[in-house]
Amino acid sequence: MSSRLTSDLASGALTEALADIAEDAARVILPYWRNGVVAEAKADDSPVTRADREAEALILERLEALYPGVQTVAEEAAAADGVPAEAADWFWLIDPLDGTRGFIEGRESYTVNIALVRRGAVVAGVVTAPATATTWRSGKPGEGAFRRRFGEAWQAVKVRNRPAAPMALLSHSMTDEEADRLASRHGCVQWQGTDSSLKFCLIAEGRFDAYPRTGPTSEWDTAAGQAVLEAAGGRVMAEDGQPLRYGKPCFANGGFVALGG
Structure with missing residues (x-):
């Protein structure tokens, strides 16, 4: 290199x-x-x-x-x-x-x-x-x-300390019912639908607290946002509880959650 x-x-x-x-x-x-x-x-x-x-x-x-x-x-x-x-x-x-x-x-x-x-x-x-x-x-x-x-x-x-009423960001493609369930699963009482990797950045700058994702994504959808969020003090965890990794088969992600403080 x-x-x-x-x-x-x-x-x-x-x-x-x-x-x-x-x-x-x-x-x-x-x-x-x-x-x-x-x-x-x-x-x-x-x-x-x-x-x-x-x-x-x-x-x-x-x-x-x-x-x-x-x-x-x-x-x-x-x-x-x-x-x-x-x-x-x-x-x-x-x-x-x-x-x-x-x-x-x-x-x-x-x-x-x-x-x-x-x-x-x-x-x-x-x-x-x-x-x-x-x-x-x-x-x-x-x-x-x-x-x-x-x-x-x-x-x-930098990410904010988790507030008493955490807020989630979710994909626009979800129904309200699905979004309510997914947000509450991660302790969030409110959620907002937003497109793209912007979700990682809004958590990184302390405006939101979680971005859970169950549907498939490609690695290029998440890598840059993960880098920003981790540098700001947050985490992006795969379903096994470990940091989301790259270079997987077909460069495809499973479920994950991005978290602030």
Whole structure:
């Protein structure tokens, strides 16, 4: 592995660079938002747009220029060509536009996600919300997590201590009855439906307390958000009670819960 990758990870320069890349991808996406974007159906019936593909192309090109030779696992490339047979020791997980359905419908909660995984553990990640011009990133090991508006200085964020009336974030795809049951299972008395990896970031900055998920997700849906949340003092636990790991068969997740303080 290149010395630049490991030194930039150690110094925090890596997520600074990833943030710039994700924000440039956001600028590719924004002209399509609320502008009559046309979606196509992928093999799994999930939607994809030109915005997804163009943002992914930019991210892949920029990552290869900065850190050549690192394996990439990216949503649209995986849809077109299949996922790699196995994960390398180091690899990128990329979702260029998480929450495509909401993006097509004009909602704000869609994100750009870039994460770095080492031997199954996510070690760095950036999430950008183009509609609100906001980016979250993990810092160097032990430094914490940060948020900025585009063009502004980074501000530290951290999870809150669990309040007397915890609040959950849940997928929009759930029925109210399902959501009530899932929220209460994790001790939450209220819940809100939200798209995309934004849920991890809202817990990371202390606005919510839990994000339980029972339905299937892909690893590129969760890795960057997990990196931010863990850096902010939270946890993302698989069904076995261990931290959610990466490089699993087909790069697919089972159930998990993301927790704040």
